[in-house]
Amino acid sequence: MTLISYLLLLVFSSYLLGFPVASTDNQINNLNKLIKSRGSDSPPYADPWTEHDVSNLSPFHIIPQEGSQEADRIDRLPGQPEVDFDQYAGYVTVDPHAGRALFYYFAESPQNSSTKPLVLWLNGGPGCSSFGYGAMEELGPFRVNSDGKTLYRNDYAWNNAANILFLESPAGVGFSYSNTSSDYTTGDKRTAKDSYTFLLNWLERFPQYKTRCFFITGESYAGHYVPQLAALVLSENKKANQTIINLSGIAIGNAWIDDNTSIEGMYDYYWTHALNSDETNVGINKNCDYVSGNFSDTCYKYQSQGDGEYGRIDIYNIYAPLCDGSTQKPGSPGSVKDFDPCSDGYVSSYLNRAEVQEALHVRNTSWTHCGGVGWTDSPTTILPTINQLIGSGISVWIYSGDIDGRVPVTSSRYSVNRLKLPVETAWRPWYYNEEVGGYVVGYKGVVLTTVRGAGHTVPSYQPERALVMISSFLQGELPPPSTV
Template identity: 70%
Template sequence: MTYPTICCANQMDSLYKLIESRKSDFSSHEDTWNEVDILSDKRFSYPVRVGAQDGMMEADKIESLPGQPQGVDFNQYAGYVTVDPKAGRTLFYYFVESPQNSSYKPLLLWLNGGPGCSSLGYGAMEELGPFRVNSDGKTLFRNEYSWNQVANVLFLESPAGVGFSYSNTTSDYRNTGDKSTAADSYTFLVNWLERFPQYKNRDFYVTGESYAGHYVPQLAYTIISMNKNTNQTSIKLKGIAIGNAWIDDNTSIKGIYDFLWTHALNSDETNAGINKYCDYVTGNFSDLCHKYRRKGGQEAGNLDIYNIYAPLCHSSTPKSIPGSVKEFDPCSGDYVYSYLNLAKVQQALHAINTSWSPCSDHEYKDSPTTILPIIRKLIASGISIWVYSGDMDGRVPITSSRYSINTLNLPVETAWYPWYTNQEVGGYVVQYEGLTLLTVRGAGHTVPSYQPERALTMISSFLQGKLPPSS
């Protein structure tokens, strides 16, 4: 197998790199995402090839993860699904069933963003998965607010080159983009459902965060389009939920700097300069605009822009073992890196023995500046759509999400109100016609990392098809 050059980037760095790479070209455009184009695009190769899957589910079952706590009461699986046998392109997954009534609960797919970052390293090991990694980098502790309490959760490392996923064709890493990622993810799902046929008719949800604001809607629209072909596997898509989601460049950039100013991280003068010289309507950003934007970043100082109130990771800070899911540890990414690079862990996961990294340095080819037209199509399809936001994130802040959604001009069905969990305000929610916007109080960019209990309340409500509790 061939792996891309791995850099030291993380999910946050990757999104920042994308933003900066096109800061001088924010002219709004939409790549073609019509049903006819999907079915005729060679990257979507209809009908999707299904490889032999007999016996693969049993072979993928994890007997035990190294260092896992006692009393694990659910099934775990991990392995590879080939999406292009000619190119030797194969995607890695980690799947955890629910401890209670797994045969009745829905199937939920989680995708991390980047672009090019690991859903195993972030989603499973730092956010919503059943375990977190202790500071020794060798043992695990239980996440009592894991989302597999309410669903059977599938984590996919996509595109190829991310995490344990790989391709035998080096050029695949130079030709990665939104469409190829959607096509491979869809092909993965069709084959995975053959491997796990008991989930074929299960209610299905796609969730994710950050640049998955692209991945999730694009995959959902691909599923809806493909479902209209009777000789293709029909996937019972019920809804999508995207957190701190990058969905529209112009409104998202405006939202970042308004957030910095309203949270006392930028001066009045800098904010005035940004608003004067940055034209978010046309996407015409002058040299003076870039000057004030750079100044805005400098004024914010050395803090974690993905949670402006969170501590930074200092290796000298003493850590407790076992860890606590209720206490955010800013060094948790280091522990995950150590754990997933242990040979015995990779063996238990049925992964290729390699140097695992949280993100890969892909050459990203296609990335539309706005996903709003696809979201309009998803609204028209009738599936449930939630956009949620940790309100302490400065990279894709709640202001960005509000500006993006406001451009859709959707009528309000349920007015803004505080929602509760454990007798405290968990956040705020407003329901529009066809879309729900929700905040999670006290959370940063990776919502379940900072507020796991509130995140579980939120996703439980989403899966039940009702708004979170108002008291």
């Protein structure tokens, strides 16, 4: 039995065991469905991306964009507070023949936007919304109040440090769409190609950003999206008569990078955080071979046992409360420092309001956090692609909220260890407000950092620390040591 087989029931285990799940369409459930689909009848998944794969993704559709920037300007979102920055939203067509178009939301920085870098944010899934999650629940300038109608300001939004571009990708996710139904079966390669085509056209629409320092960031299955898009950008930058995108670095959070190390790290995390029994941990370690990825039926039994032992908790943040609709108080103001576990519902209500969709310049859509897209190609490891990026000299950061149980910090550490990089800066704590904000270690070519007290969606739970972390990344510095 292969590594993939162990997840045959994982996506359904919460229901079978009677545990509540906040939503059936979220980043982790979509990831579980993808892994579950990796069977003998599926296309081959084991081969990592190579430079040959990347170079075969062209050609790309470039469409004139005159006048589109001003047409995308948002005068005001319904229910938003007063702001001191410009924001834009709309569609960029990536394939005019298929009628495939991707939705974006762009928030410029309130201070010195003309000199600050451009940052692209991608959520994972695969097939989940960078707007609904990233912009509205994590690092964007607003959060949604419990009434589902009004917004409040996120004082620790990442557009304090950069101009932030959120992309809903691939088609079928959020507001992004295609007029060709077969486009809703897609995969890593088309997602990278469409995202790159989007960037080329978006930079034509916003030419003032063509020479700006550019960074790609994301979380969860964006551990695939981000490195793959970065590899494509670097490959295309080498070609004559092509737009040069000034890629400076990538940062991926709680990222699914390598199947073997991600699964091994998950079960080790369960045991070390008192979510699994000693007996289950011994059974997993004795019967599961994470080096070869070949699992026995006994291994699968113990892994399934481990999935059932952690009980009724939010595995995204093992210490967070669950959403309890009976305690909600519609109309009460939200707090960016106290993440509301029912936020998915607020965001969905808000983005499905007709006046909101009109303000965002989108067509009438039944918006959901994650789209029902089918996936056709996905390598089981992204480590070779990360090695290519290290060789290119761009900045590579892997960060991890340390109380996420699904793609935990142990998975990130095991993945980085597979790269066998020498340590240049020894493991140390970093600080914010004279408290430990996390820990950091600098390898040759990669920085690994944690954010203390953060779950899977790091900026949701620790917005201040997340802003310090990403600001350090953009400045090319490690997070700050103690000032005491």
